[in-house]
Amino acid sequence: MPNYQPVKGTHDIYGKEAIGMRYIEAVLGAACELYGYKEIIVPSMEYTEVFARGTGEGSDIVRKEMYTFLDKGDRSITLRPEFTAGVMRAIISNKLYAGDLPLKLYYQGPAFRYERPQLGRYRQFHQFGVEEVGLDSSRADAECICLAVSALQMLGFENVKLKINSLGDNETRAAYREALVKYFSEHIDEMCDDCKERIKLNPLRILDCKVEHDQEIAKGAPRIKDYLSEASEKRFYETLNIINAMGIDYEIDENLVRGLDYYSEVVFEIHLTSPENKDYGAVCGGGHYGGLIKGLGGPDLAGVGFAMGLERVYSLMEDSHLLDHIEEGVDLYVMPVGDKVLDEAFEITMACRSFGYSTETPLAALKFGAMFKKAEHLGAKYALIVGEEEMIHGILKIKNLQSQEQKEISLENLQEELDKIFHEGHEEHHHHCHCHEE
Secondary structure, three states, X not given: OOOOOOOOOOOOOOHHHHHHHHHHHHHHHHHHHHOOOEEOOOOOEEEHHHHHHHHOOOOHHHHHHOEEEXXXXXXXXXXXXXXXXXXXXXXXXXXXXXXXXOEEXXXXXXXXXXOOOEOOEOOEEEEEEEEEEOOOOHHHHHHHHHHHHHHHHHOOOOOEEEEEEEOOOHHHHHHHHHHHHHHHHOOHHHOOHHHHHHHHHOHHHHHHOXXXXXXXXXXXXXXXXXXXXXXXXXXXXXXXXXXXXXXXXXXXXXXXXXXXXOEEEEEEEEEEEOOOOOEEEEEEEEEEEOOHHHHOOOOOOOEEEEEEEHHHHHHHHHHOOOOOOOOOOOOEEEEEOOHHHHHHHHHXXXXXXXXXXXXXXXXXXXXXXXXXXXXXXXXXXXXXXXXXHHHHOOEEEEEEOOOOOEEEEEOOOHHHXXXXXXXXXXXXXXXXXXXXXX
């Protein structure tokens, strides 16, 4: 039997969810533009080395979650599990670092991970994120964090909580890594198989283990703050001072490590809580990185960035009623009364579309009642009624489908008349609507 089901772990996005996802992308994009970021669109696939080098051999993503295949030329290709490595590759391929620094780029689109599908986790999911490359400073790190917070506030989230930590520089990492290996090797026999791998590859990841028994053991592990070099400590406090001055609510979370090997210095997550104070968990994560561009054959430039999963943002917005104001309907539904005016109705429909109004019309004659049902179903704001008698006199009836008010308008000045009606409607709408514009 052929299998025509959707691929396991994928989902179709349509209707309200599609509109919601596009709205979220638009608002996040607008937030980035306010901060001087420009969009970059990179391919969905790269040579596997890009992710193996860029994302880090020791990360769980590279070890077991990548979609990798040989193409017809026997080259190993991987569907992107995340964007950063591909964006870094693009910066090098196009020598973007030769222009003005820092480079400030944002991206959005699908990413692919072969992981166990579970609630809200998909094998093809959508990510939005930013990279700021070429300025190694606590200010750049702080600016990036401010952008992440304001982008979520622009979507309407009110209870935005920043968790932040410092992983220090190379000197810090080396000393801390040694201390972790020493601590965990005494317990590793009773820990999960993943942790047995992690201790060899990247002992920091053990702190992130979800197995309860291992979490207990990790509680006694040494703390990174005791190993921070002087430079890293200074840098961390500079970043915190700026964030504090911006009035952003933060807490230092010493268990925050981030799953990708390339992070150093400041790392952060943003957690959202519901109006009832239920913690929704991390919706966005990021941090500072060095070495990444150099590791892919480019110059030694530092960067900072974050990413968020859009499906997750969408479901939290639904939960918090932040998408209720999104309109799915059309502006106008043109109603031909009888067969004889079908052609005129079609021409009027096309004209309304060219004026910039979303417009629908039945392409075959329908009874009046059926047309009103259809208009309601489409969420139309106004009905334009095209009758034989009226056409002779060059007039149309327009009916406001909310208030049921009806009046006549002239066919000759259709555009001006519609603009006036919609402009008034818009004013009223704004008068009553406290959207997220503050």
